[in-house]
Amino acid sequence: MVYVDDVLIVSDSMTEVVTIKQHLHEAFTIEDLGLDKYVLGIELIHTTKEVYMNQRKYILDILADTGLIGCKTANTPKIIKVDLTTTTSNLLPDQSEYRRLVGRLLYLAFTRPDITFVVQ
Structure with missing residues (x-):
């Protein structure tokens, strides 16, 4: 690679x-x-016969950066029946943080097909 x-x-x-x-x-x-231990958000754990891969650190970094490290899990991680409009809500003062988070979540979804639906 x-x-x-x-x-x-x-x-x-x-x-x-x-x-x-x-x-x-x-x-x-x-x-x-x-031996590599961390590449592109993927942690590599080497044993004598196998290599294990996980993204625990990458996910924890996302949670820490967004201030969600201590949040509890939810069955449905989205808010239901929310009316989103461009006229009644305030715009984000710094859109770069939001864009960075979306990019990180898209990368996570790309490398983790099991969570793609929830992230999208």
Whole structure:
């Protein structure tokens, strides 16, 4: 996987990983950071046989940034029968926070199909 200037090499063969890194180092100047623990909001937990992935930290960061870290869960996470209009409500003073939150939730929905409906 390549993201901007970072490369994540994944294989079940450590020999193949070492070979790829050697070829990359011959063509470019690279720095080997070892096993990755966190990439693109996904935490990687390595064991001797498996790699577990979760987004706990990413979700907790979203909750902390929005001030919702201590909120209780709800069966229906949306307000029912709300009339939204552009004339009776106040506009957000800083729309960038809202846009950032929507972007983070869309990314979360993209990487977590089990919550896509609720987030959308």
